[in-house]
Amino acid sequence: MTGVPLNWTSRRRSALADRFLLILTAAVLALLILAAVVGPLLLPDPLTQELAARMVPPLTPGHPLGTDALGRDVLSRIVSGSRTSLFVALFGVAGSLLVGTVAGLLAGSSTRWVAWLIDRLIDVQMALPYIILAIIIVSATGPSLGVLVLLMVLAGWPSAARIVRSITMAERAKDYARAAEMIGASGTRVLFRYIGPTVRPVVLTIAPLQASAMIVMEATLSFLGLGVQPPTPSWGGILLEGKPYLATAWWLTTFPGIAIALTAAAMLGLGSSLESVLRRRRTRRAQDGAPAAPDRTEVTDAEAITL
Amino acid sequence: MSTTATTPTTVISARGLSISLDDGSPNPPRMVYDLDLSVSAGECVGIVGESGSGKSLTGLAMLNLLPDGVVASGGELRFGDADLRALSPRELRRLRGKEVSMIFQDPSSALNPSRTVKNQIVDILRTHEKLTRAEAVARAVEALEDVGFANAAARMDAFPFQLSGGLKQRVSIAMALACHPRLVIADEPTTNLDVSVQAGILRLLRTRIENDGFACIFVSHDLGVIGAVADRVLVMYAGQIVESGPVHEVLANPQHEYTRGLISAAPTMSSSRANPLRAYTGQRPALSSTRPASEMVPVSGSAEHTVRRLTGGTAQ
């Protein structure tokens, strides 16, 4: 992140840029979500094969993005596939952050063996190549949407846990945590009641980043055949089916590719601009002076002390 | 004809100065109201007040070093003969460090952690005066010796992190005094230091003021420190000077309720359970509220001791 510019006009300009980006990315994502929800109801059935209209190029009336080898409308397939991607990303992020936060808090625990265990779990998982892990799991359980979400959670929780762990370890040494110990709070209580809530804002800022990564990961897994199985449309699956026709029917791979990139980029942009805007608002509020009530208390014992 | 007594020259003077938040409105909220302040060569004026009194802003305003969004308006602000606010940024830059310098509460903000003490003093000297490097180094040694560094030539090659708080502050004083400024503004320079170290720094400052003859504005919240280092004191409360005068007079015979409250609340070596601290209670007026009209009136029996009294006129 570049430093905050010192002069007034360029600071104003970057504040506007952040806000513009925020609105733009939010709009793009809102549109995507709208399309995912409403689209399949308005567009032709993605599964319908129209063998008479196979491999139709884009901008043909009735098929704005063309059709594939089985005559299925590409636009419908992409919009339909977005449901899968967004579903997986949403639940994947939620699960990953939940598990990651709990694990991270425990990793910062003062109970040695608990912290050690979590650390090793993180290490082990990060050491395994992710694709191998995915293959092992999918071959054991069979591919399905649920397994896909599980894989996302597995992919995301270590980085969330690491962030939460470092915050936890820093916060544990702070006075308010020590004070809680002093009045008798157990280690667990200090972690979850005192430190946990302070972790929440940071964790939320990584949510869009993880979502963005999960969009791409889901596509990758489906591309490899480990995700949702055809004929259920998914962006990765569409890419996979379009691969043999890269040279001849470019629209079969380009449009799903754009969809993946656009969605991932919009989520990233949303996360980054949201963080900047919130940070600005927080510092501005601090500058206006903490709304400290003046010490209005009349300490009557000041006069009452006689010795 | 003996000319031993020289009329003291006013180094800096402010009259009717206000410091406010620049929010673009025609009547911005003010943090300091109607400030009158003047300091002569060789004298140390202490500004004492609690948080929110505006004392630090007043010190910064003298160097025109106010933070972003804060402006000094109204009245006049003169350094010597020059109108401080009419100077271009270039002229101001030339003034700062050479004619006017500042000592901060935290020496880490004045010292560059990645450069040696020697290089930092040399930099300041060569920025403001035409010196060869050798001449500048010699002057740097002098500057450090003058702030009490034993074996300065050898110790100059140290980095700030290798020095204790007290030594760092001495280095920042050396830097502030290197170009023999006419005015030095010290903002709580000893607040972060141990009391024994503080005593040495205060003694150093007093000695340098007497020897070099520069004007000094010393901002502090600690009445004891002000009593030890200042000739005159300005007591600030809620953005206004409420009492002003020779330091020992004001401390021995305070006239304003706030000054009395401050003195009776401040712990001294004579406070005890039999002579308890009395905390005054009061609401600090909020920012931007208009103030009832008032003026500084002289205290009877004293030439320079003045106190702010309400005149019962219309709001300021």
Next chain:
Amino acid sequence: MSEVIAGVDLVKSYKLPRQRTPLTAVNDVSLSIDESEIVGLVGESGSGKSTVSRMLVGIEPATSGTVLFRGKPVSSKQEWRTLRDSVQYVFQDPYGSLAPHLTVRQTVGDSLDLRGIGTPQDRDRRVAKVLEDVGLRASDARSYPAVFSGGQRQRISLARALIMEPRLIICDEIASGLDVSVQAQILNLLLGLKERFEVSYLFVSHDLRVIKYLSDRVLVMRSGSIVESATVDDLFAHPQHEYTRELIAAVPDFASDTVQFAATALPPVSPSARKAGPS
């Protein structure tokens, strides 16, 4: 006077990386605090005074030495918990010692909440009472720490300590960094609370003036050891140790006739030849 807490031969040393000799912050310190007395622990930065105070409640584990609670050594977790039922601690930084997301009621009452003492209404009532005891309003229980000033936050921390009805409260520089008038209020509050609840204090500070005002007995620390221990009157009237005398002499005291300065370790300022000052 029965003894509440004592530290015997407390040592705290840190092993530094790449250094053969460890850094000793506290070197064989022994001290005790009785019921209903205020003991002032004074020292400059690096003296070890805060470390000692933390070792007494177990926030900082001692490298060696024992802490005695009512004459019995404290070592197991249960024994520390018992000690902390009677010995409480208030921290220096008013802005770091209250969890920002918990209301005053939650912060102050948590010691009761987690032990399940009484009904929720009982606990609410006790929180309200203790808030009033420290000079705040019962309605402040609903607010978050963000709306309170530094002095008020220290009162909240005191309330948190007080609600457990401790015999001893250790105050670590609790008034440093507060405005003079607010500091006076807090100091007088401490005296008032002692009158009403017979609580004793270990008051840690670097400010001799405050120590003189509050304490019955004073311990002077320097570089990890106690160099002098006396009643407050004796210490200031007849300081025995060289360091104590230096410290007293260095205090800038506007109430005295002469202002003295302590000798510094550096040679006195010798102005070199220079051009005459500005005219």
